[in-house]
Amino acid sequence: MIHIYDSLTRTKRAFVSLNPGEVSIYVCGVTPYAEAHVGHARPAVVWDMIKRHFIRRGYVVRHVQNFTDIDDKIVRQSHLTNTPADRLGQQYIMEYNHLMERLHVLPPDFAPRVTENIERIVLFIQGLLDHQKAYVAGQDVYFSVQTDQDYGRLSGRHLDELYQGVRVDVHEGKREAADFALWKSAPSDEPGWESPWGYGRPGWHIECSAMSSHYLGLQFDLHGGGIDLIFPHHENERAQSRGLFECEAAQFWVHNGLITQNGVKMSKSLGNGLGLNEIMENVDPLILRTYLLSVHYRTPLDFSMQGLEDWGRGIQRIWRLWDESRAQPAPSEWIDEPWAEALRTFETRFLDCLDDDFNSARAFAEVFDMMHSAYQGIEQDHRAFALGWARHNLLQANMILDFLPGDAGVSTRHTDDMARRLLALREQARNNRDYIEADQIRSLLMKAGYTIEDTPNGPRLVFGA
RNA sequence: GGCGACGUAGCCAAGUGGUAAGGCAGGGGUCUGCAAAACCCCUAUGCCCCGGUUCGAAUCCGGGCGUCGCCUCCA
Structure with a gap:
């Protein structure tokens, strides 16, 4: 629910x-x-x-x-x-x-x-006039606020306050200060439409x-x-x-x-x-997207590039696990461990968070917890199982939060042939214990914007960092 | 002035009665030729302050202080 x-x-x-x-x-x-x-x-x-x-x-x-x-x-x-x-x-x-x-x-x-719905708008205004909820003043039409007993409830305002607060501009032809325009006349040289009340634009x-x-x-x-x-x-x-x-x-x-x-x-x-545009020149659009979801939607958000970049480091950790797990098939075995159970039940908890007034901040916390469970599985020599579930769960979360890099993002990180050849040369040098050569190649790659990750399963290139 | 929201670790931020999620930063460790990256562990006896209710309060009530929003166009 x-x-x-x-x-x-x-x-x-x-x-x-x-x-x-x-x-x-x-x-x-x-x-x-x-x-x-x-x-x-x-x-x-x-x-x-x-x-x-x-x-x-x-x-x-x-x-x-x-x-x-x-x-x-x-x-x-x-x-x-x-x-x-x-x-x-x-x-x-x-x-x-x-x-x-x-x-x-x-x-x-x-x-x-709006420009494609002028007729509908005119009809709506005419309807309000017919219902005595609005009145014509010169070439303008105003909504009469006092016709709505409940006016002010949404914003927590009382009509008498509103009457006091605003000074009535007699020239506007409004009966009450709180009345607002439904149709406003416009000079003939400005954009506008003909209406039963003259040339003008909708409020x-x-x-x-x-x-x-x-x-x-x-x-x-x-x-x-x-x-x-x-x-x-x-x-x-x-x-x-x-x-x-x-x-x-x-x-x-x-x-x-x-x-x-x-x-x-x-x-x-x-x-x-x-x-x-300016923000997305410096930060991946998906990091910006998820940053906006990292806070509950009703909470005010004080934006800063620093905060955005800090959050981005967390997202990049998710991307690494995705890289690791994306080719992993779905697991078929049953493992009776707490971390395995956590992987199996992730989606329920994740969706529960969103059921509760769309709490995406908590949903993200579940994603990070899920990653932790996956790494526990990897540590306990259940790599295929853990990565299989990680992939499944990331894809489920991604359906709603949409934080995984698209194919375009991935290809730029993996298809630079020159970089890959250099990486192979470095591996050769390392195997020959020629570390001077190896380090030279490494610094070359780093200058080109790559980071080399020497994992237990061999080196990996990551572009940008 | 009226109405409303918010104040939780160095920073960001969940949590609205049952003993403080998560992220970043920081410290320690594993791995490594060295490094980086990755991963693991640790990090708030306390949630703006003062009272009150309760067996029990970050959470409820009262009173302060501070920040912001709306009251004009605004996502």
Whole structure:
């Protein structure tokens, strides 16, 4: 049984999907107007892990993640760079998709864009007007917050506070300060669409209500995003969907913690975001991926290259055992030892960790423990058995966490013929006790970026270290 | 100011009532021609502080202190 923490009720409870055997997920995606930073990678990687776990547990997953490919920031950036807004969005969407691919993030089943859903959005707004949940002010349309008795519950806010907190801008034509725009008029020389209320663009929150209901139905299982989206975005989204459908859209609200750097939140507006391209120039994408999973998804993560590299050393230990075991066939014998039992029962414990609110941090601890059991088996002369189970267990864990190097990564480490020939020459020299020659070859290889590992089974070349 | 989260070893981090997972770094060892790598062993009588509840608290309650987030765009 999977248990999930729900931000609305602030409790962890058992997950029962709305439709047996199926899970529907809506995750708020990015606004593509700048390069994605680590903060954007976290929800993507976390939801990838969550989705894989559901699949592993036998669910059919329907996963939607949108692109907000038109809004004020895109328009502004479009002016600054003298690039049409649609081309700008397209460009950063492609880059985002490429970055996610490098992080082994499976694409969502649907990646709808606002610009492709304007009609649906207009219909949604019209529906809210028909239900007396919204009103027209000039060429704008606003949602009337006081029509929702439960408004503020998700973010823990009270309406009267919200009225006090914000000063009402009379020019905006809002009746109450807390009301928010569903449709905003735009100058004719800016991107926009004709609507019953005039030329303009949709407000930020309405797109998600319109798209989630279209792709997943009026009610779906999980709604995700960064914890910074709770207010106002998710609060408003919830109000919109309740306003039109008179039911709770999401069964669980699932929010990931934010990434900070030196204790300060990373954000595009602050300009302190660390770009994914830059990070992955220095560190293997899989190390970054697993680093984001090395912490529970709701815990804030203070990002540093040092921390990333430290974690990477642990991952590289996993890779070595994988190298060692990858060709090993499945074991058929039965060994009655504690370490053998631990190898046999690994998967149960591993999946249990993930059942408990997707605790990937604990799941990784199980992987490291499992490695230890495998080495115990090797020490006790059960090499084939231990490696066979290690391979099996690593593959099982890899289905969800996805940390093993792909074939490309392995081939670069093994197919350099020149290096292998040099290694053979060194072995020859060592056998002849010509250690001067042997050491010269070794330092040559080291300069080329190789590490020689003299194992009991002979030398091995590892590229990079 | 309001709401919320967090504070666990040198660093990162699990654990939400039963006697402190895991990773990195560090120390010792095995292996090795030497080294490196790998593997093995060790490393928090204590979980920000002070009270309280309990047979028992990192975990629950109260009060502090500190850091961060949201309240405007934000993953």
